[in-house]
Amino acid sequence: MILTLLIALLFIGGLLAWFSERINPALPRWIALAVLAIELLLMLSLLSATPENGWLAAYNHAWLPRFGISLQFAVDGFSLLLLLLTAFLGIVAVGSAWSEITERAGFFYFNLLWTLAGVVGIFTALDLFLFFFFWEVMLIPMYFIIAIWGHENKFYAAKKFFIFTQVSGLIMLVSIVVLAWFHYLQFGFFSFAYQDLLNVGMNRSMEMWVMLGFFIGFATKLPSVPFHNWLPDAHSQAPSAGSIILAGVLLKTGAYGLVRFAVPLFPNAAAEFAPFAMTLAAISILYCAKVAFAQSDIKRLIAYTSVSHMGFVTLGVYAWNELALQGAVMTMLAHGLSSAALFMLAGALQHRIHTRNMHEMGGFWGRVPRMSAVALFFSIAALGMPGLGNFIGEFLALLGAFQANQVLTIISAFGLIFASVYSLWVIQKIFHGKYSDNAFDGSRLLDLDNREMAFYAAMMAGLVWMGVYPQSFLDLSAPTLQALLESQAGAAAVGALQP
Amino acid sequence: MTPLDYAGYTMSAGDLIPLLPLLAVTATSIWVMMAIGVKRNYPFVLGSTVAGLLLAALLAMRLLTGPAPEAAPLLTMDAYAQFFTVLICAAAVGVSLLSHNYWTEFDDQREEFFLLLSLATLGAIVLAGANHFASLLLGLETLSMSLYGMLAYPVHSKRKANSHALESAVKYLILSAVSTAMILFGVALIYAETGSLAFAGLGGLPAGPGVGFSVVALLLVSAGVAFKLSLFPFHIWTPDVYEGAPAPATAYLATIGKIVVFIVLLRVVVETRSLGIAPVVIVFSLLALLSIIAGNLLALLQDNIKRILAYSSIAHMGYLLIAIIAAFYAEGPISIEAVSFYLFAYVVMTLGAFGVVSLLSSDALERDGISDYQGLFWRRPWLAAAFTGMLLSLAGIPLTAGFIGKFYLVLAGVESGLWLLLAALVVGSGIGLYYYLRIVYRMLLPEPADAPELRQGNAAFAIVLVLFALLVLFGVYPASLMSLIQGIAL
Amino acid sequence: MLDLIWLLPTFPLLGFLILALAEGKLAKGPAGWIGAGSIGLSFAVAALVAVSFLQSGLESHTVPIWTWMSVAGFDPGINLYLDGLSLVMILVITGVGFLIHVYSTGYMADDPDFSRFFCYMNLFVFAMLLLVLGDNLLLLYLGWEGVGLCSYLLIGFWYDDPYNGYAARKAFVVTRVGDTAMAIGLFLLFAQLGTLNIQDMLHAAEAEWAVGSALPAITALLLLGGAVGKSAQLPLQTWLPDAMAGPTPISALIHAATMVTAGVYLIARTHTLFELAPNVQLLVAWVGLITLLMAGFTAMTQNDIKRILAYSTVSQIGYMFLGLGVGAWSGAIFHLMTHAFFKALLFLGAGAVILSLHHEQDIFRMGAKRKQLPVGFLCFLIGGLALTAFPYTSGYFSKDEILIAALEVEGQGLWLWLGGVIGAFFTGIYTFRLFFVVFFGESRGHHDAKEVKGLNIALPLFILMALSLFGGWIPVPLDAVFSHGAEHEEHHISAFMHGVMIALPLFGIAISYLFYGSGILSAEKLMSLPGSRALHRFWNSGWGMDRLYDFLFVNPFLYLARVNAKDIIDAFYDMLAALSRAGHLLIVRTQTGYLRWYVLSMAAGLVALIAVGVLL
């Protein structure tokens, strides 16, 4: 029941936020904040739940009986982690939008909350139709966020985002339907339920095609090369709250899908495909790190780094052992925080000096030491500094992946070098060097205020926590991942290329 | 000299019961005609039309669940037909109410429009129940004949600067006549071969490889039908006619005018699917494929909303054809359900989209330029939200009925393994998003400084909102409709 | 008492946190006290620990703090491991580190970012301590990266100048190349041995791997990769001279005394692995030897006082590597320690000189400064002697040990020894070239230089002088660590050899005197010889390694980045869009508006349809 409440609250909260604007223009953000705070508390309350059949909470109600589709929600440790991330970053996004979004604020928070509702739905839905439903539902409000409150090239970006995700989503829909159809052929009744579909057997080539459909859907959202091109545009054009949600949460839905669906549903095909997926991951890591370095638009740069980092997730997932999966999960969480913070910073900069062009910046350390220190922190987090969350994730992913595929892991590890190149480049271009305000109004370049600092501090604390005591997170996701691995007993050696 | 054989054919009052909706619409037409003859009263005529059509819809709804009637020689008013009768009549009511606002300031006789509308609806209902080529012909032509009038309706208006309505009607008339000739010639050939004009008689066509005759006959009919459905390469009239016609007439043509043909087509396919004439199926697949691609490409950079909707309808007919083709292959009811659901969704969303256009347009000025909609979101949020909903539904995004429809189509395609067509569906949807989003984006832009006043229209607005509500309702909880459709499957 | 070693990194960490959270609002006084004091406390703890450890007679002691993570059998802890090796290291780090911190309170007194400086410094010490105390390779790696980060931050401390930023990034990225190799080594070790705990891992390796087999060779190579990166050895040595862009105390602490020797520590720590891979071990020796010679040549041609010292550092670490490579584990660590003393002394002395001369670093703009800068003079005299291994200075003992061990290597021993001795000869030349040019001859600038006063500057210098002179007698408790090695026995070499080893550095000093001290020989004349200019340029540029790397890696990367800034894959999607657009423009032309054309299209469609249908 609590799960339906989680989703309903966001939908209703969104509507409330929209309508409340008429009463008072400041009301929507408070409503959004309150709703998300309640969400967070509700999710935290799930931490103490005792698992039943591996689920901390579950809800099931018939929806479309014609095709055996039901409103089936369930949460385990893995999804709960992502839910917590979602609610937390939701609050951060509200904080980021707090003074940035002044026009049509009610509609903005409506879209924000509805996007999050879609995301929460994705992380909780166990019926594949329902999953897909939410998968698409979150696109529309996100489209609005980019298209209305975005920057100079927003239509192009919003459209690209929408078309990429929608087309890949449709491919996934076809795959889902094929899967359900095979279930029908084998068992004589329709079902879209996850547990039912796990039992479906298919011939080799069909399984591969269907798996590919899922993979394309998730790899686009993740994103992985070569489906990543929507992301730099969407990120750079979205308002910072949008970028935070995009980078922090939306990308994780793709990773979640890979872990929850793309591999377990198709063990054999996934095993066969693993080397290719890992190759794509390695290419993503290196290629996008390289492209990131060449960007002058700071948000584009961060966007490309996101692709690069998510490559570690793909790598980890397709290595399909506990180490690598935990690494992938940790990377998801840590990258959620670090990229969200970086986008928030970029947004804060743009809000202040109205440019994202790094060539127009420089020497900000002297002017905005707080912001500089914060940026430094998150940059080094992004480059994988041990002691911070990203390192744990990437290291575990690589450590696990090494057992599955040594060559690709070694290639991917070079991403660590590239990460240092671009991360430090950002620091150099913006905060180091000589200060000059030829390109913007220097008087607007103010340091972070206490409200902003509070959000950054929370994210920093989170990253340090993940870095020095990741066990709290690992313990939460371990049962899920172990169960997934066990259920794949026959295909435990996914991606294992060792002799 | 053959003996008088109608002695064997009797018609009892009981046989009329399934025809009640038809009779109700006929009565409405007559009533409206007489009312016009007595005294022209716009509200009264509108009210009568709406009331009559509603009555017909209610009757059909009542009959929907009743016992299945015996097959009559020309019309089979089974649950399938009754379901679509409800849909047709409801859509016709919608169009009537939409047009109320449109004609308010019209400087010519306004009442005949509703008369034509109810006559067209009559033709549409006949098509819904047609099981015979004679009723097909009559239904189709009654519909078309009324549509000619509706399309060219403002032809005398001095308020209207251009002659687009006339052009649209002439084009439609000539081309439609050509297509009718094709259908008729094909039917004649079929008849020459089988000796029967009922759809059921199609089974008598010689099947198997190398039977050019059956193929040509069926393809002649198909070509005519393809014209009515505006499938590539018979699509070419669609945008011109849509654009030139008054918005309510376009709405009628785009919704009822399209779906009835599909209703018949599905019936024919179900009758003939045992035939398995491969070339015909392949030709249909080709038509679907080309329609999806061409329709979406044509709409891509279009700046006129009616034309965009016209082109997109070409693509949508292509999507629907996937389910029809699936019906050729699979015995199961899924493809029929898919067509039924999609048609329902298509009516809702297309009517809604044209409803918005109608609401903002008048007989003097069609507001169909994409720039006319700039800033609509901030000027008329609900209207814009509804329009956005319709467009997203056309694009097949969840929360809307269009998504469920697309899901059905995919299911039908998967059932029959139509991978190429499904791929086309995916690609087409991708292209389609571009132009739907263009419109949505225009509505999101700040309104221009010199924007003219927007028309108001309560009835039309109510209809748009009702459609929006239906769209969302059946997008979120379509279970009831699904089970209904499951019940009416042929 | 031993359990208190967790306090050791805690103090610097607290110092870092306080300084960081104060956001630079702290006055210089308290900031300096916190910054230096935290290290002082650490040193005190280290001293206590040392005493109790040596008294206890334990071989090692592990202090678990918490389990870092535990995933599928991978459970590295935040555990501190103390043995003789780490004891030496923590003493050097906290001891020398404390002195340098104290010195810095004077040296950085005028810097507006005073507290940021100490913030980074404390963080550095924290990370360095973790590096040497970590009981598993992951924790070591944490420290390893942490010190790299601090190195980056401190090299680029004066961020106004883009060159400093460049140097900092270069340092970080080049070492990261090595780090990545090391990380891969960790993956391999874990995959093969199932643990990253150093002692467990070494035992497992000894048990499972045969001497000379492939796996230990590969892992040792990968770890060596990390080590050469951090310790600026061939082929990753190029970053260190540039790293001199940072404040001089940094150069002393990080780029001479502690961080750069982490590679030596790593190899010593995992020496079992290297013993299992004799070829790699020999490679270590050769890497050290070649590096020390190359750096020696280069040092002779530099004019920047800090760069000379930087190359000398590279060269001296080369000796350590040589020592490691020939199995003189203790000798290498011993040299590490003495090098920390005298190189810290030299750098701090150089810092004093530089500060006195208003940040002048070109030795040819100095000259005859022995009167004006007596303390600096003394520093360089003592440090220089220790560096050139003048008998009975600290450097003499440690270098001796290494060279003697080298001689004992079978086969290539003589060559290694000879190279090391020649290197020592060069050391004499470049060290005293610097010495004579700066303190003798004519004053070539800054005639009014005045020595910087202040106990916080002078005191550390004097302590370091003492250590440099007498550090050679400090016993290092390393026997237990390297006990199983065979090298622990009295070395006997011929008196001739020994004489050569002592004489050559002195000979180098003499040559240096002839050229720069007395002017009897002239460098200009030497330069006028054919080809010498080119050679000078070549050596001066560090054997062209920078240009080689620019050519091989940096420029291609920049080129690729530049040409593909727009992401070529995007072009593919743009092409799809363009294709659609072209398709639209093409097909929309069929919508001519002419009715007859429409009928024609229908007729054509019909014909086509029938044609397709009939042909099928």
Added chain:
Amino acid sequence: MMGAIPVEHGLILAGILFSLGLIGVLTRRNIVFVLMSLEVMLNACGLAFIVAGSRWEQADGQIMFVLILTLAAAEVAVGLGLIIQMYRRFQTVDINVLSELKG
């Protein structure tokens, strides 16, 4: 007295007439001619039905013909109405004037 005529020939005649009508529709610019050509095509269809009906000795063919007749009459009525309006507006029967809608 009735000589049996092959259905084939009747249908071929219908086909020829149909094609001729189509040519007329395709080539004439005068809209009245277009309408007349359409009548030819519809008439050809009617002929085909009669031929088919006579093959089966059924009345259905003739009934279809009657229905086509009805259709043709209605079509002509509406078509001519449109032609009149067109002539009123453009003073021409050139079908090409109706090409404002395109793209």
Added chain:
Amino acid sequence: MMLLFYLAAVVAVIATVCVIVQTNIVHALIYLILSLLAVAVIFYTLGAPLAAMLEAIVYAGAIMVLFLFVIMMLNLGQNTREQERAWLAGRGWILPALLAAVLLAQLLYVLSGVEGMSAPEQVGVMAVGARLFGPYVLAVELASILLLAGLISAYHLARKPGAEDE
């Protein structure tokens, strides 16, 4: 009878060709009537006397008269011949004729294989009537609706503007 059929067929084809190439619209109309009458003869030869009758009366009679009215109303005929000729000139013919020829070829290809003969018996008025008002009774009603729709459309369109029906 067969002879009559082929004779009428030839007349019908020639007359139709004349219709589509004729420049004088009145002449064309006359040719059309001729063609329709020829078809009426064919109907008769095929044993469909009612259809033949209706063809002559309704088609050749009523509908063509309608055409004539309009032609007169629009004052077409002799004076528009030049224009018609100009419109017909050029290569505009080639493609349509080619297409139609291909279509005809396709039709001939499939039709030439059709077996069967037309029945020698006449299907007379009685039979048609009985069937029409038997099973086809709905069709009759619907045809009336079709005519009504046509009527109303035509009325609305052809009306003089402003001529209210008060």
